[in-house]
Each structure stands twice: as C-alpha cells, then as structure tokens.
Amino acid sequence: MSGLSRRRLLGAAGMGVTLAGAGVAAAAYSATTATAPASSPADVVPFRGTHQAGIVTPAQDRLHFVALDVVDGDRAALQRLFQKWTTAAERMTVGAEVTPGGALNRNPDAPPDDNGEALGLPASQLTLTFGVGPGLFEKDGVDRFGLAAKRPAALRDLPSFTGDDLDPALSGGDVCIQACANDPQVAVHAIRHLVRMGMGVTAVRWSQLGFGRTSSTSTAQSTPRNLFGFKDGTNNIKAEEPDELARHVWVSGGDQPWMEGGTYLVARRIRMHIEVWDRTSLREQEAVIGRDKGEGAPLSGGTEFDPADYSAVGEDGKPLIPLDSHIRLASAESLGGVKILRRGYNFVDGTDGHGHLNAGLFFIAFMRDPFAQFVPMQSALANNDALMDYIEHTGSAVFAVPPGVGEDGYWGEGLFA
Amino acid sequence: MSRRTSAVTVCAGIAAVALAGCTSTAAPQAGTGEDGAITVTASDTACEVSRTEAPAGTITFSVTNTGSKVTEFYLYATGDRIMGEVENIGPGITRQLIVEVPDGGDYTTACKPGMVGNGIRGAFTVTGTAQRSTDADAKLAEAVAGYQRYVTSQVETLVVKTQEFVDAVKAGDVEQAKALYPISRTYWERVEPVAESFGDLDPKVDGRDDGEPGVPFTGYHRLEKDLWVDGLQPDSNEMADNLLADIKELQARVATIELTPVQLANGAKELLDEVATGKITGEEDRYSHTDLYDFKANVEGSQAAVAALRPVLDEKDPSLGPVLDQRFAAVMTLLEGYRVGDGFKLYTELTEDDTKKMAEAIDALAEPISQVAGVVTA
Numbered sequence: 001m002s003g004l005s006r007r008r009l010l011g012a013a014g015m016g017v018t019l020a021g022a023g024v025a026a027a028a029y030s031a032t033t034a035t036a037p038a039s040s041p042a043d044v045v046p047f048r049g050t051h052q053a054g055i056v057t058p059a060q061d062r063l064h065f066v067a068l069d070v071v072d073g074d075r076a077a078l079q080r081l082f083q084k085w086t087t088a089a090e091r092m093t094v095g096a097e098v099t100p101g102g103a104l105n106r107n108p109d110a111p112p113d114d115n116g117e118a119l120g121l122p123a124s125q126l127t128l129t130f131g132v133g134p135g136l137f138e139k140d141g142v143d144r145f146g147l148a149a150k151r152p153a154a155l156r157d158l159p160s161f162t163g164d165d166l167d168p169a170l171s172g173g174d175v176c177i178q179a180c181a182n183d184p185q186v187a188v189h190a191i192r193h194l195v196r197m198g199m200g201v202t203a204v205r206w207s208q209l210g211f212g213r214t215s216s217t218s219t220a221q222s223t224p225r226n227l228f229g230f231k232d233g234t235n236n237i238k239a240e241e242p243d244e245l246a247r248h249v250w251v252s253g254g255d256q257p258w259m260e261g262g263t264y265l266v267a268r269r270i271r272m273h274i275e276v277w278d279r280t281s282l283r284e285q286e287a288v289i290g291r292d293k294g295e296g297a298p299l300s301g302g303t304e305f306d307p308a309d310y311s312a313v314g315e316d317g318k319p320l321i322p323l324d325s326h327i328r329l330a331s332a333e334s335l336g337g338v339k340i341l342r343r344g345y346n347f348v349d350g351t352d353g354h355g356h357l358n359a360g361l362f363f364i365a366f367m368r369d370p371f372a373q374f375v376p377m378q379s380a381l382a383n384n385d386a387l388m389d390y391i392e393h394t395g396s397a398v399f400a401v402p403p404g405v406g407e408d409g410y411w412g413e414g415l416f417a
Numbered sequence: 418m419s420r421r422t423s424a425v426t427v428c429a430g431i432a433a434v435a436l437a438g439c440t441s442t443a444a445p446q447a448g449t450g451e452d453g454a455i456t457v458t459a460s461d462t463a464c465e466v467s468r469t470e471a472p473a474g475t476i477t478f479s480v481t482n483t484g485s486k487v488t489e490f491y492l493y494a495t496g497d498r499i500m501g502e503v504e505n506i507g508p509g510i511t512r513q514l515i516v517e518v519p520d521g522g523d524y525t526t527a528c529k530p531g532m533v534g535n536g537i538r539g540a541f542t543v544t545g546t547a548q549r550s551t552d553a554d555a556k557l558a559e560a561v562a563g564y565q566r567y568v569t570s571q572v573e574t575l576v577v578k579t580q581e582f583v584d585a586v587k588a589g590d591v592e593q594a595k596a597l598y599p600i601s602r603t604y605w606e607r608v609e610p611v612a613e614s615f616g617d618l619d620p621k622v623d624g625r626d627d628g629e630p631g632v633p634f635t636g637y638h639r640l641e642k643d644l645w646v647d648g649l650q651p652d653s654n655e656m657a658d659n660l661l662a663d664i665k666e667l668q669a670r671v672a673t674i675e676l677t678p679v680q681l682a683n684g685a686k687e688l689l690d691e692v693a694t695g696k697i698t699g700e701e702d703r704y705s706h707t708d709l710y711d712f713k714a715n716v717e718g719s720q721a722a723v724a725a726l727r728p729v730l731d732e733k734d735p736s737l738g739p740v741l742d743q744r745f746a747a748v749m750t751l752l753e754g755y756r757v758g759d760g761f762k763l764y765t766e767l768t769e770d771d772t773k774k775m776a777e778a779i780d781a782l783a784e785p786i787s788q789v790a791g792v793v794t795a
Contacts (some may be wrong), residue, residue, distance in 0.1 A: 071777050109679055110791020200781035202745060306439065390781075 054127030063210030067173025112126025131399030170395030210345025231296035261403030269395030290325030464528030
C-alpha cells in the first residue's frame with residue numbers, strides 16, 4: 001500500500017524534475033513555497049535547479065549531516081560514486097527507495113539495496129546538499145584525483161580562533177552531505193544509504209544529528225529558539241531576498257567556473273554549557289545576547305524585527321546593547337556589511353561523561369567566501385563575545401558547495417569537466 | 418546435485434591421505450613419485466616441482482619438506498582460488514595433496530616455507546578437460562566440494578595445532594603455550610562459521626567470560642586468561658583436555674557436514690562480520706591482545722569461501738570478482754603493515770587511526786561480499 005503511494009510520489013516528482021530543468025528552478029521553488037507552506041510534511045522539494053536545494057529552502061525541522069573522507073579509489077571511482085549518489089539522492093528526495101523496488105521484491109538471498117526504514121513515510125521535504133572539502137583537491141601534499149587545479153582559492157582550512165577546542169574527529173572531511181527533512185527518520189535513511197553506497201571509496205569521518213532548526217531562512221517561517229532559549233536567526237538572509245543572496249551567498253565571477261552559482265558551507269559544532277547558562281540571571285542572559293528573551297526584540301527597544309540601534313544608550317550612559325553582546329559583534333554594522341546565511345540545528349549527543357548533557361548548536365552557514373565573511377565574523381566573536389563564556393567550538397569544517405544539478409547532471413560534475 | 422555424493426567421497430579420501438601423511442614421521446618416500454604423483458621438493462628457498470603440466474582430473478602431489486621451516490603447498494587457480502592445499506609439513510616430512518582439477522588452464526603452485534607470505538610460486542598447466550562443468554548445478558557442486566576440502570584441511574591442522582598448544586599448557590610451559598595460542602586459533606578462525614554451525618561446540622571452544630551466570634567459562638579464552646592473567650589453575654589441564662576433545666569432535670562432525678552454496682557465501686560475509694564486531698574492537702583476545710592473528714584468519718577464510726564460488730560468480734556477474742580481488746588485496750596489504758616477524762602487533766599497540774583504517778577496509782570489502790549470495794542464487 002505504502003509502496004504504491006511512494007510510486008505515485010515519484011511519478012509526480014518526475015514531472016517536477018522536468019519542469020525544474022535549468023533556469024526555471026528558482027521559479028519552481030518559489031511556487032512551492034507560495035502554495036505549500038513548510039507545515040505540509042508531504043512536500044517534495046525539487047532536487048535539480050540553478051542552486052542546490054537545502055540552502056534557501058525553508059529550513060526543515062531535522063538534520064543529519066555527514067562528513068566523509070575519500071579513503072580509496074581513483075578519479076574514475078570518485079566520479080562514478082558522485083553519479084550514483086546523485087541518482088539515489090534524487091530518488092530519495094521524492095520519497096522513493098534508493099533503487100527501484102530496492103526495499104522489497106528482491107532475491108531473498110541478497111541484502112536489500114534499501115533497508116526500508118523510510119517505507120511508508122512521506123518525502124518530508126527532504127533535501128540533500130553536497131559539498132567538497134579542501135582534502136579532495138590536495139591531502140598531505142598529494143593531488144590524489146588530479147583536481148588540484150580545480151581548487152577555488154576560497155576553499156582552504158579555516159584558521160584557528162581564540163578559545164577553539166576542536167576535536168579532529170569532529171572536524172574536516174573531503175566530502176559532505178547535508179540531509180534536512182521534517183522527519184528525522186527520512187533524513188537518517190538518506191545519509192545511511194549514501195554512506196553505504198560510498199563504502200570502498202568513502203568512509204564516515206564524522207556525523208551530526210540535529211533537531212529543531214535554529215534559523216529561519218524564509219519570511220514565511222517564524223523565528224525558532226536555540227537551546228539558550230533565545231530566538232535565533234531574526235536577522236538572517238531570507239529566501240525572499242534575492243539581492244542579498246546574490247551579494248552574500250551565491251558565487252559569481254569567482255576563480256573557478258565550476259563554482260558559478262555555488263556557495264561555501266561552514267560547519268561549526270558549538271558545545272553549549274547549558275548547565276552554566278541555566279544558572280545565569282535573566283538580566284545577564286539578555287545582556288549576553290543583546291535581545292530580550294520573550295519577544296526577541298533588540299535591547300534598544302521595539303519588537304523582534306525592528307532594527308537594533310547600536311548607538312542607543314541608557315540613563316547610565318552605557319550602550320543599551322552591550323559592546324560585548326553577541327548580536328552587536330555579529331552584526332553587519334560592526335563587520336563592514338558582512339552577512340552570512342545561517343541554517344543551524346540544535347543537538348544533544350548523550351552525555352559529556354561529567355554528568356552533563358552534551359548539548360549545543362550545530363552551526364551551518366552558507367556564504368560566497370568564508371575568508372571574507374565567516375573568518376572576520378568569528379574572529380570578532382571569539383575575542384570579544386560575552387557568549388564565549390557559555391560555549392566552546394568543538395568541531396569545524398569548510399566545504400565548497402557546487403551549483404545546482406541540471407537536467408542530466410550530477411553532483412560535482414564540474415570537477416571532472 | 419548428484420555430484421555432491423562423489424565430492425564428499427573425494428573429501429573423505431583426502432582427509433584419510435592427509436591424516437596418514439600427518440602421522441608419518443618416516444623418511445620421505447619421495448624420489449620419482451608413485452602412481453604418477455608429481456614430486457615437490459620444498460626447501461626454505463626453493464619449490465621444485467618435478468612436472469609442471471598434468472592432464473585434467475585427479476592430480477597427486479607428493480610434497481617433501483627438505484628445509485628447516487614448517488611449510489605448506491598450494492595449487493591455485495586464477496585469482497588465487499585454492500584448488501587444494503596441504504599445510505603444516507614439518508622438516509623431513511612428506512605429505513600428499515590429491516586435488517580434483519576438472520578444467521584445463523593456467524594454475525600456480527606455491528610452497529610457503531614458514532607458512533607465511535605469498536610463497537615461492539611457479540606456473541602449472543592443466544591440459545584437457547576431465548568433466549565439463551557447463552551445468553550451473555555442477556559448478557555449484559564443485560564450489561561446495563572445493564570449500565569442504567578447504568574446511569577439512571583447516572580442521573585437520575587445527576587438531577594438530579591444538580594438540581601442540583594443549584601439550585604446552587599441560588607441560589606448564591607458559592611461554593610456549595602463549596606462542597602457540599594465536600597459531601592454533603588461526604585454523605579455528607578461518608572456518609569459524611562452519612564451527613559455529615555446531616551450536617554446542619562454539620561456546621565450549623570459543624566462549625568468552627561474559628556468558629550468563631552458571632555457564633562455565635571454558636575453551637581457548639579460558640586458557641588465554643590463565644596464561645596471560647591468572648596463571649595456570651588447578652583445572653587448567655582439564656580445560657586443555659576438554660578443548661582438544663571438543664576440537665576432535667568438531668573434526669568428526671565436519672567430515673559429515675553438507676554445505677550449500679548460500680552457506681558458503683554467507684560464511685564469507687559472517688567472517689568479515691566477526692572481524693568488524695570482534696577483532697577491530699579488541700574484544701576477542703582481550704587478555705592476549707593477539708586479535709590481528711584472528712583478523713587475518715577470518716579474512717583468509719572469507720577469501721577461501723569466495724574463491725570456491727568464483728567460477729559461479731564469474732559466470733553470473735563478471736564485474737564482482739575483480740572488485741573482491743582488489744578489496745581483499747587492500748585488506749591484506751593493510752594487515753601486512755602491522756606484521757612483526759612471523760606475527761602481528763598486539764591490539765594494545767594499535768592507535769585509533771589504525772583501527773579506523775581497518776574498519777574502513779573491512780566495510781569496503783564486506784559490502785560487495787554481501788552481494789555474493791544473491792548473485793550465486795540468482
């Protein structure tokens with residue numbers, strides 16, 4: 001029964017795919033958001049288009065992110081894997097099994113291609129977003145896949161920042177795949193099967209589950225709260241702001257033609273010391289963030305979406321939004337106009353072994369140049385942000401996210417052109 | 418599947434010959450060879466085969482070890498598929514290998530002085546065809562028969578090596594027993610899925626100290642704990658005797674076992690599962706930390722099962738075999754990097770990065786291996 005409905009979905013998506021061929025993807029995408037708000041879990045987000053899905057797509061509720069190392073194989077094996085991944089990814093984003101009939105009706109002596117844990121579940125707005133790390137182009141001084149000349153200047157390891165406590169086992173990676181969906185089982189199903197397909201060429205380096213988006217990426221969405229209890233992403237770049245996206249997110253006129261229309265993904269695993277935070281007074285919490293906790297309004301006054309007035313001072317002559325507050329230091333005003341598109345998720349990964357929850361925010365942001373945007377922003381925050389007393393960056397990675405996949409294209413095809 | 422009966426007969430014949438050779442400490446009967454047997458003179462540095470060509474059918478090798486190290490002799494088909502092997506040939510000993518080679522073609526002989534490495538190899542040609550194996554059932558039957566020959570030979574050596582281990586334990590020679598422990602286990606680990614199919618023997622022989630309360634802790638790992646941690650106990654000798662009795666019981670049962678091609682394929686996969694869940698974690702040999710010996714033996718056993726099925730695989734999905742060749746080779750190359758002398762580094766000497774690499778290599782191999790059963794029965 002469920003198999004039938006999934007096949008119907010696939011048929012419908014097949015039409016969508018045809019429509020979404022080069023160029024009109026943005027239009028098709030807008031139509032989706034206009035007619036089907038994020039609350040409808042059965043939505044299929046078009047896989048193909050000018051840009052990859054999962055960036056300006058209204059942030060879904062759940063994340064499964066994986067960073068992989070390329071451990072074996074040559075250039076041809078890598079290319080074949082990217083092609084296989086693309087086919088499987090597209091199928092899964094419409095709610096289909098990883099291969100036609102892959103979960104059922106197979107030789108009983110063979111393991112199923114698709115383990116079936118997503119059978120009967122709707123597409124859940126699954127998006128799969130693919131990126132490549134610096135190590136794909138050169139690792140330990142070796143150009144393993146003849147790709148060194150294809151490395152964009154903006155794709156290189158991030159510098160270390162004050163207060164970083166990075167775990168190499170939670171950092172880096174040659175390839176990343178971000179799965180976002182409104183059902184965690186759908187997201188995990190997708191990553192699990194892509195990982196399986198990669199065995200022999202790729203192996204998991206690290207993986208992160210996230211629940212509860214910590215940013216809105218569309219004006220149609222309300223602003224969510226992170227695990228500090230504050231609204232997060234009020235001032236984020238939104239899907240409905242094409243000029244801002246063009247200026248801050250999409251690569252154009254860069255040094256590598258294959259990245260035209262792509263973007264860069266910075267991932268930071270930020271551990272939150274929530275137990276310490278919970279013992280902090282409301283006044284202190286609001287001063288650290290720079291907003292009021294209930295409404296999310298800047299401490300300079302007004303309501304959530306009113307612009308912050310960083311020059312406003314109180315009766316005591318001190319700035320209403322403290323100089324070391326998070327929103328001030330991260331603001332475009334104090335960073336010479338720098339903005340990024342944030343798309344992070346909360347996480348709780350069991351315990352830290354010291355009687356605490358291992359909780360935090362898995363920060364994901366998209367931008368056209370990490371060194372012109374993320375690096376100056378994080379430098380300012382790492383050195384001055386009052387929030388640093390309550391957080392610790394424990395993982396870090398940067399990936400180049402190629403442009404969207406055209407009608408007959410596949411993930412990262414520009415690398416092999 | 419009518420050939421199964423004759424295959425079992427051949428097995429039994431080999432077992433009998435091998436046992437006879439095994440117990441023989443008489444002077445080598447080598448020389449010209451009897452009944453058309455091809456003589457093999459295996460020294461520490463050479464592997465002289467009296468003839469390098471034979472007609473298809475039953476081929477008999479009479480292997481004499483003239484060197485100072487224990488040696489082995491193999492006949493391989495393409496892809497190192499073991500057609501037949503005779504192991505554990507001590508210095509001065511002659512043993513026979515009787516092998517069924519139905520198809521003509523290029524084969525390889527190899528002596529392995531010290532029982533390690535790729536061996537001293539030579540080309541061997543088989544002419545003509547003894548039995549046409551166009552029938553898929555016949556090929557499957559030959560695969561099963563070939564693997565049963567392998568199991569028989571492994572268990573036969575297991576008995577010998579366990580005897581040596583047990584003797585050392587009972588002599589109170591702890592150092593010698595420690596040295597023999599990982600060696601004797603090698604033969605168990607290679608055929609573990611078959612041994613495990615006898616549900617009562619596996620816990621007695623290979624059980625760990627984490628069973629239910631009231632379940633006695635016996636077998637290899639109990640003696641391992643005595644040797645490495647507790648020192649020999651009042652009942653260690655009894656444990657040793659029981660272990661040997663259980664291994665001999667295994668040998669008796671293996672002689673009558675009837676396997677299917679799917680069992681072979683699943684066995685190949687299960688051996689890698691053993692590596693993934695028991696060896697890479699250091700759980701198996703938690704007192705001696707000799708897990709890498711078991712690791713290698715599991716992979717070798719998996720390779721032997723796949724090799725037996727190889728003609729069927731090559732017929733039904735020619736793309737799978739080369740992938741398996743490459744990934745088996747990758748695992749073996751990785752393991753060789755941890756070799757120390759005739760053995761391996763201890764598990765406790767491995768870094769997290771080492772075990773991560775091993776796990777990745779096993780995943781890379783196990784994923785295509787998991788396809789074998791389906792291909793074989795398709």
